[in-house]
Amino acid sequence: VSIETLRVALGERSYDIRFGAGAVAGEGGGEEFARSLAAFGFSPRSALITNPTVHALYGAGVERAMRAAGLDPVVVTVPDGEGYKTWDWLGTIVTELLRARLDRGSAIVALGGGVIGDMAGFAAAIYMRGIRFVQVPTTLLAQVDSSVGGKTGVNHPFGKNLIGAFWQPSLVWTDVLTLATLPRREFLAGMAEVIKYGAIWDATFFEYLRTRREEILALSPEPLTRIVRRSCEIKAEVVGRDEREGGIRAVLNYGHTIGHAVESATGYTRYLHGEGVAVGMCAEADLAVRMGVCGEDAAARIRELCRLYELPVSVPDVSAEALLEAMALDKKTLRGELRFVLPEGIGRARVGVAVPRAEVEQLLGVART
Numbered sequence: 001v002s003i004e005t006l007r008v009a010l011g012e013r014s015y016d017i018r019f020g021a022g023a024v025a026g027e028g029g030g031e032e033f034a035r036s037l038a039a040f041g042f043s044p045r046s047a048l049i050t051n052p053t054v055h056a057l058y059g060a061g062v063e064r065a066m067r068a069a070g071l072d073p074v075v076v077t078v079p080d081g082e083g084y085k086t087w088d089w090l091g092t093i094v095t096e097l098l099r100a101r102l103d104r105g106s107a108i109v110a111l112g113g114g115v116i117g118d119m120a121g122f123a124a125a126i127y128m129r130g131i132r133f134v135q136v137p138t139t140l141l142a143q144v145d146s147s148v149g150g151k152t153g154v155n156h157p158f159g160k161n162l163i164g165a166f167w168q169p170s171l172v173w174t175d176v177l178t179l180a181t182l183p184r185r186e187f188l189a190g191m192a193e194v195i196k197y198g199a200i201w202d203a204t205f206f207e208y209l210r211t212r213r214e215e216i217l218a219l220s221p222e223p224l225t226r227i228v229r230r231s232c233e234i235k236a237e238v239v240g241r242d243e244r245e246g247g248i249r250a251v252l253n254y255g256h257t258i259g260h261a262v263e264s265a266t267g268y269t270r271y272l273h274g275e276g277v278a279v280g281m282c283a284e285a286d287l288a289v290r291m292g293v294c295g296e297d298a299a300a301r302i303r304e305l306c307r308l309y310e311l312p313v314s315v316p317d318v319s320a321e322a323l324l325e326a327m328a329l330d331k332k333t334l335r336g337e338l339r340f341v342l343p344e345g346i347g348r349a350r351v352g353v354a355v356p357r358a359e360v361e362q363l364l365g366v367a368r369t
């Protein structure tokens with residue numbers, strides 16, 4: 001297995017993301033993973049946090065690697081689903097860590113998608129005022145997005161991710177071959193975030209996604225590793241400039257203002273997050289055209305690429321009122337003003353563009369299926 005390393009430069013919180021196709025999922029893999037774990041000198045008392053679905057697929061391999069690195073993990077499984085990303089389950093995790101007597105030199109390994117990564121990272125942030133953690137992301141969304149940037153947390157009945165902390169991992173280990181078992185719809189939803197990186201930051205990458213579509217959809221390891229890596233590089237570069245989201249980090253929210261509203265106005269049942277983002281990217285590109293920020297051609301190319309990855313591209317038939325209401329409640333709107341990240345072309349975006357409410361209303365009124 002050949003391993004590539006990407007250094008995320010965040011001063012003393014810097015860490016490596018390592019990419020190896022087969023390094024976690026492969027037969028007899030895990031050796032290189034075990035070596036990099038061992039290099040940290042974690043205390044033997046440690047935890048593997050995962051869910052039953054992912055544990056059944058990759059748990060044995062990861063546990064084997066942890067043992068080979070001298071660790072003796074307690075396995076904590078949280079039921080599968082966003083509905084378990086709660087304060088209550090966080091409490092259950094922490095209780096298990098205390099029972100297993102993890103100490104300040106211990107580490108948590110998070111094996112799973114964004115739900116597990118966010119919760120395990122938050123547990124690491126608060127256990128004994130903070131212990132180290134390692135991510136093994138197994139969804140495309142987690143590999144390109146949630147495992148980079150240090151946001152951790154849980155949901156509250158009042159809203160998603162309302163409780164949390166910034167806490168960077170010590171190491172992220174990504175094996176794109178784990179995506180072979182991921183439901184196709186989840187994979188495609190993750191592609192929306194990948195398309196987003198091209199749209200806001202890198203026109204060459206955007207074009208690569210178009211020309212190599214077939215291989216990417218066939219999960220060919222070489223292009224897949226390349227797009228996951230490039231996505232992490234872009235996110236790491238943005239986060240490196242603005243770790244706590246004061247300015248430029250907001251560029252990562254392209255497609256998310258309308259995307260979140262679409263998810264929320266449909267009760268979080270109709271769309272996966274990435275599907276909402278695809279709808280949001282297309283609608284916000286149209287908004288950019290209306291505002292004279294971007295040409296029609298760029299908006300058309302964004303819509304075309306979303307279509308090529310079988311993502312929804314038009315706003316569903318819910319009232320413009322409901323969508324605007326949801327946007328107003330979004331914690332990223334400042335003082336009730338509607339501000340958007342708008343593409344200026346392929347590979348460039350402008351943050352914090354104030355858009356008159358009437359303009360958004362008109363857009364939502366006409367952008368229907």
Ligand SMILES: NC(=O)c1ccc[n+]([C@@H]2O[C@H](COP(=O)([O-])OP(=O)(O)OC[C@H]3O[C@@H](n4cnc5c(N)ncnc54)[C@H](O)[C@@H]3O)[C@@H](O)[C@H]2O)c1
Pocket residue numbers: 051053054057080081082085112113114115116118138139140141142145146147148149150151152160161178179180181182183186
């Ligand atoms: N921290 C951040 O910066 C950040 C960024 C984006 C999203 N998030 C969070 O991420 C979460 C969504 O993450 P997600 O999309 O990975 O969802 P998820 O963690 O729920 O995983 C999706 C589904 O895929 C299953 N699964 C995971 N890996 C698999 C594999 N290799 N094979 C088969 N099945 C597999 C899971 O069990 C689950 O049923 C949300 O809670 C969101 O708030 C966080």
Ligand SMILES: [Zn+2]
Pocket residue numbers: 145193256273277
């Ligand atoms: Zn997102």
